[in-house]
Amino acid sequence: MFIDSAEITVRAGRGGNGVATFRREKFVPKGGPNGGDGGDGGDVVFIASTHIATLMDFRYQHEYAAENGQNGAAGNKTGRNGKAIEIKVPVGTIVRDAGTGDVVADFVEDGQAVVIARHGDGGRGNSHFATSTNQAPRFAEKGRPGEERHVSLELKLLADIGLVGFPNAGKSTLISRISAARPKIADYPFTTLVPNLGIVRVDEGESFVVADIPGLIEGASEGKGLGLQFLRHVERSGVLCFLIDGLSEDPVKDYETLTAELQRYNPEMLGKRRLVCITKMDALPAERMDELRGLRFDGIAPMMISSVSGFGIDELVPRMSRELKAWREEG
Ligand SMILES: Nc1nc2c(ncn2[C@@H]2O[C@H](COP(=O)(O)OP(=O)(O)OP(=O)(O)O)[C@@H](O)[C@H]2O)c(=O)[nH]1
Ligand SMILES: [Mg+2]
Structure with a gap:
């Protein structure tokens, strides 16, 4: 526990x-x-x-x-x-x-x-x-x-980057792909009940810590799902990486639901640097991937990834590292 x-x-x-x-x-x-x-x-x-x-x-x-x-x-x-x-x-x-x-x-x-x-x-x-x-x-x-x-x-865990997403979006699968963390992964919501930290090695002597936390749902601020308690573990993170399920009908709406819940928890959460990833690319037809690529999330262009095939991961990790450096330099 x-x-x-x-x-x-x-x-x-x-x-x-x-x-x-x-x-x-x-x-x-x-x-x-x-x-x-x-x-x-x-x-x-x-x-x-x-x-x-x-x-x-x-x-x-x-x-x-x-x-x-x-x-x-x-x-x-x-x-x-x-x-x-x-x-x-x-x-x-x-x-x-x-x-x-x-x-x-x-x-x-x-x-x-x-x-x-x-x-x-x-x-x-x-x-x-x-x-x-x-x-x-x-x-x-x-x-x-x-x-x-x-x-x-x-x-309050000290993670550099927090993964935020609905249950089943693929947060735990991603952290197990990019770090040595081996959280439980399953195709039902709320598989992750406790935060997992993973250390991601970018280069010799360069690494950062990513937190995989339980899934967030609409109404979490009113106590739905697991509530918002666990968000404290990414309160100090410099970067939030939003994971949106590529199989979702409306990824932008998902993103807006997530940001609205974060806002209710603590408006400062939205002052952090953000990355948006659309997951499960291996499970999508190419046309859908092109459609998704054109979407914008508060003006942010999404990264397309698959933690199963590894697609996009080679770009994601250096991108995370760059955002983190920019955040640290901001002081
Ligand atoms: N095809 C495919 N399936 C994926 C991918 N990433 C995750 N999944 C599947 O999606 C389901 C949920 O993955 P998890 O990583 O447990 O999702 P989560 O966001 O951690 O979910 P919670 O812990 O419930 O919040 C599992 O069945 C995974 O195998 C992917 O890149 N491709
Ligand atoms: Mg999980």
Whole structure:
């Protein structure tokens, strides 16, 4: 199962207490204060990792705590600091305060680390409090509590290019043709229930990530089909590649239905660069292909492809790569 949200509680370590002790040595009747400081508690740190693909683990464990600091000891001994806890999250995870919804951290890079809950400082021992008027303070500070936070995690995949189309348009077949991804493919709608990512290699050292997401249908914004939840996975993509079934009666209408649903989900989706592919060319007579070639989709000329025969794929991949470069250069 593809888990893309979770709620957890994290608790940073409490600081150890400082102590109030006094030197006791032979022949020294009144020793001065020598209470050590408490150690600091450990932080709760989230670290983004490309080795984790889902938020699955957080379904099983909801609470995470860092170690507390140890108390100080006589002889000015400082307590040991508590160990920080490092929680690995997939790259693409957004962490929010579960109460307010405010974004606490947005993990976009492998290795990125953010302290999500700060440790409590250790308390100071009584030796800090000796003054000229009170040379034998009998008190010490208590350690401070660590921060406790209730946070929600949401994973938005980081795909460069999102494939958008009706169910059965051939999205999964395309991604399996151009990448090593092997999603389930079948001739019924909603075969794809969870997003699949595929890495497309263009050249030595040059590749990009394509997301195959579930099919979109008219009324998705009102919850029809699988709704629009999964669109979040292409929200950050720079390019949307629309896949229109070549066997459709009215490809332009299909395209308009798709863009209308995207618009309802988030108007910014239509600010992205777009490519339009008409699929299943191997299954069409040549005359129909010529008709389709003449269509325009918001002024965009479609690319004709077949993921089964490979027709048009050699042009599509470099085209995707060019669009992506243009998007990156736009900044
Ligand atoms: N002839 C032909 N059939 C294709 C082509 N691409 C996909 N198909 C068929 O179309 C059907 C749907 O393909 P999928 O790739 O599962 O479609 P999808 O868009 O991922 O569908 P959902 O996951 O339901 O949204 C399958 O039976 C495929 O074999 C193609 O290029 N030519
Ligand atoms: Mg599919």
